[in-house]
Amino acid sequence: MLLQENFSLKPYNTFGIEVKTRYFATFENVAELQQLLQHPEIANAEKLILGGGSNVLFTQDFGGAVLKNNIKGISVIDQNDDFAFVKAGSGEVWHEMVLFCIEHGLAGVENLSLIPGTVGAAPLQNIGAYGVELKDVFESLEAVNVETGELETFDKAACDFGYRESYFKKAGKGKYIIVSVTLKLRKKPEFNTSYGDIQKTLAAMEITDLNIKAISEAVCAIRRSKLPDPKAIGNAGSFFKNPEVDKTVYENLKKVHPDMPGYVVSETKIKVPAGWLIEQLGWKGKQIENYGVHKNQALVLVNYGGAEGNKIKQLAHDIIASVKEKFGIELSPEVNIH
DSSP, X not given: OOOEEEEEOGGGSTTOOOOEEEEEEEESSHHXXXXXHHSHHHHTSXXXXXXXXXXXXXXXXXXXXXEEEOOOOEEEEEEXXXXXXXXXXXXXXXXXXXXXXXXXXXXXXXXXXXXXXXXXXXHHTTOEXXXXXXXXXXXXXXXXXXXXOOEEEEEHXXXXXXXXXXXXXXXXXXXXXXXXXXXXXXXXXXXXXXXXXXXXXXXXXXXXXXXXXXXXXXXHHHHHHHSOOTTTSEEOSOOBOXXXXXXXXXXXXXXXXXXXXXXXXXXXXXXXXXXXXXXXXXXXXXEETTEEEOSSXXXXXXXXXXXXXXXXXXXXXXXXXXXXXXXXXXXXXXXXXO
C-alpha cells in the first residue's frame, strides 16, 4: 500500500485545478480500502473519496487524505423472466456500465448515457438525465463504514433518494464509502423519449425501429453537442441543479416571462431549467480571464487553463446572486466544492 504525500490532484479532477493533497492513496478492492482506513495517517485525517473527479471543484489544497477508488468489475448476478440484476464495482466508469447493460439488452439506463463519473458517485447524488433518475433502476449498494471498517448493504429505502440527493449527502455524509452498486434492469424495455431533444435527435438519425441502443446514441449525441470534453476544456459538467419552484411561483413568473420552460414534478412543484435562467441574464459564453461560462451550455462553468478554483467559485456565486435578483429563484451547485 503506497501512501504518497503532498500529491498533485490536477490529473484527478476534470476542472484541471492545480491543488495538492496532504496524503494520497488508491484502493482496488474492499480489503485494501479497509486496510487504508486503519492506517494512522488516514484514520485521523479528513477523507475525500475520488472516483472520476468529475463532480468536484477544488478551491485550495486539501489538508487530509484523498483515496482514489479503483474497484472494477461488472456482471449480471441474478435474473428472472422480467428483470436482470447488474452489479458493478464503484470505481467503474458509469458510461462503461451503461454500455454493458445495452450490450446485454437490458433497459433502464440508456437515458443516463455519457454522464461523467464513476458508478460509486451515481447513488451519492442520484444522478439523472432526460426524465430518468438512478433511483428508478436502483436495487442496492454495498458500502464500507468508515468508523468500523464493516461492509454494509443499503436498499433503496435506506438510501433516501431525492432530487440529486441521497442519505450519503445528508445524514450519512463522510460516514460510508460506496464499493459496489446493483441495478435492477428490464428485459422488456419501456422507452422514455419525451424529455429534451431525444425525439428530434432520433428523427435526425432516421431511427425507425426504436431500441435502447438508439436512445443511448441519441443521448450521447445531444450531450456531446452541448457539453465540452473535459480533456479539452476543464469543467465538471452541469454546475447547478435545476430548481424546483411552487406552481404558483412558476405561474406568476410565466406571466412576466412567457417563454420560461417548466416541467411538472408534482401537483405543487415545477422544475425550471437552470440553464435557461442563467442564459436570460447574459452569462452564456461569458469569459473572465482564463475561466467562464461555456458558449453552448450556460449550466457549465469552464477552466480554459490555469484558473484558480476560488475564482470559479466566485463566478458561481455571482450567477446565483443575479438569478435570485432577477427571478427570485435560488440556484444550488450540483458540484461539490472543497
